[in-house]
Amino acid sequence: MASSVPTKPPTAADVATLAGVSKATATRALGGYGRINEETKRRVLAAANQLGYHPNAAAQTMNTGRSGSLGIVARGITNPVWPVAFQGMVDAARLQGLAVLFAGSGFEVSEERKAIRLLLGKQVDGLIVSAADRRDVEHLQRITAVGTPLVLWERRVPGLDAPVIEADMRQASSELTRRLLDLGHRRIGFVSSLAMPQAAYSIGAELPASIIQDKVEGLFTPFSEAGIAPPVDLVRFPERDRDAIAAAYHSLLDGPNPPTALIASDSQIAETMLDVVRSRGLRIPGEVSLAMYDDLSWARLVDPPLTVIAQPDYDMGKCAAELAMNPAGASTLPSFSARLILRGSVGRAQD
Template sequence: MEQSPIKKSSVTVADVARAAGVSKATAARVLGSYGTVSDAVRAKVSEAAAALGYRPNELARSMTTGRSGTIGVVVGDIENPFFSSAVRGIADVARLAGFTVILTNSGEDIAAEKAAIRTLLAKRVDGLIVSAASTSDFEHLLEIPDSGCPLVLLDRAISGIEVDTVTTDDRAAAEQATDILIRKGHRTMAYITACDTPDHRLHTLNDLQTGSVRQRVEGFVAVCADAGIAAPLEMVHLGANGREKCAKIALELLQSPQKPSAIIASDSLIALEVFKAVQQLGLSIPKDVSLIAFHDADWTAVTSPPITVIGQPVYLLGETVASLLIERINGAELQARRIVLPTELIERKSVDAPIEVVSSRPAR
């Protein structure tokens, strides 16, 4: 009777070894990418594996090599173009180094972040990249390097953790954006962010638990205070988390008796809802309200008018954080590195002087 062909899903290392005419141990070294074999043997085993349709058993490989070939990534909002671009940079570097990325979303919820990290550690990832939801609740992050798993922080620094961190210069960017508005004559501004508090009000800067957002708001408040603007914390509007909440906040602000003459949006999703609210109310940018957004999302350059943005090297941010992590996975023993990437204010057509300043200019 003719022997049935081996099913591809059940092809083992032993099957590949027999087909290649080598020992099982030699085939395992080739298929597991560890140890030393000659180029001729490697080619013979690889050809046999391809012919049989061999698929590696990742669990068995990780038990043999001590590695799973995976990197875990936890971000705050997977729908945000900022994180999408950063993850692309991470994935491209990881792929070239032979790693697969497992992506999880915390929704900026600390409980969800902790659960995601537990799951990724249980899957034996070789390293973790985390965009931390909180700068005060981070005990679970301290446990990661203690367990032997390298950790690198993405976009958000935490002063109490000595691990590699890659951020952009958020405070300087916010200071520059706010300064431009003030030099144009704006005094009633609004800064809108997704961060929130139980009563949806910002009482002190310590209320902001997301590192990057706190840096931005600190920059905004500092420049306003230096310009003599009273109560700048009251200009910070919280809770713009999701399209509906963003739209509600934008519409309320633009219809308020104290309507701001300029708005700084903490991300491009918020900026988009502000833009749509302006159109819905029959207003115009920058005549009725000036607008600046963090992150140079694609849509900001093609609207009418195009939006002034704070360009962040987001893809490079992802590339850099992945490179640092892979160095750690490969055994690098260095002091914790804190890399701050510069930002760029890209001036377009969404900023002008407020109406009262424009109307007071002498005719020419």
């Protein structure tokens, strides 16, 4: 049974007393430095173990300037692919004996700035940042300026000297479009929640997130290659909100020349896409073909199963962490492919 009276954490001095050695000797044994007799060392470590001694990380940080932790700042964590990437980061950190310091930014640059200040103040040994907006990044430049290794997660930031871990979204997106073109589709609608509901999309326009830009441009490239005008009027960037996303899909389907295929830029958007298509009684893929980015396991469980573009989230997370902890270790930045997985939700366009 645990005592309910809290006791003070044991100190190196307590360990020294129990082991019957001087504090200087105990400190050397615990720190693993200096010359020390093997038998004495064994006695000190046994005493430390018996007392439940934890080395004081703050003192270690003062001495070494390293805190033994990896910092992660993420825009959103409830996207169901995030935990897979996060697991990769956590596993890599654990292998190196580093703790993970996490701070969410909730998609807001102001919160991101606070989160980075907090983690830099804790002297993290490296930082992974999934940037909220690539147009507002002075605080990111400061990270590299103070010499803390920075790795960007899935979003490139212009002018920032930091590696980016991302999958190649253009190639897999183009592959999806080529397949859709083969099946007779010309009107392909794309929805991503960039909170720019009024924006009329044009090819080459700079979007706040490079990954979204890659997806859209990847989808449109095969149109241009085939000499067909890409359906830029079928791109929507609503708020990150179920009602707004549903309204975007309805507006596409209510238009004068509606899409025969719909694409969702992530699985949370795809849930709403499915709801809208079903609520309108449209047959899949008979009346509309569907696809989404991210291979969530439920994509196989719905009827018909959903066509997806998958990326290796776990491996990417692991790689991001390794690079942030040991930037000198990577001579070349690894590249990750995204993969088109065709399933029953994609079929021939209606005549």
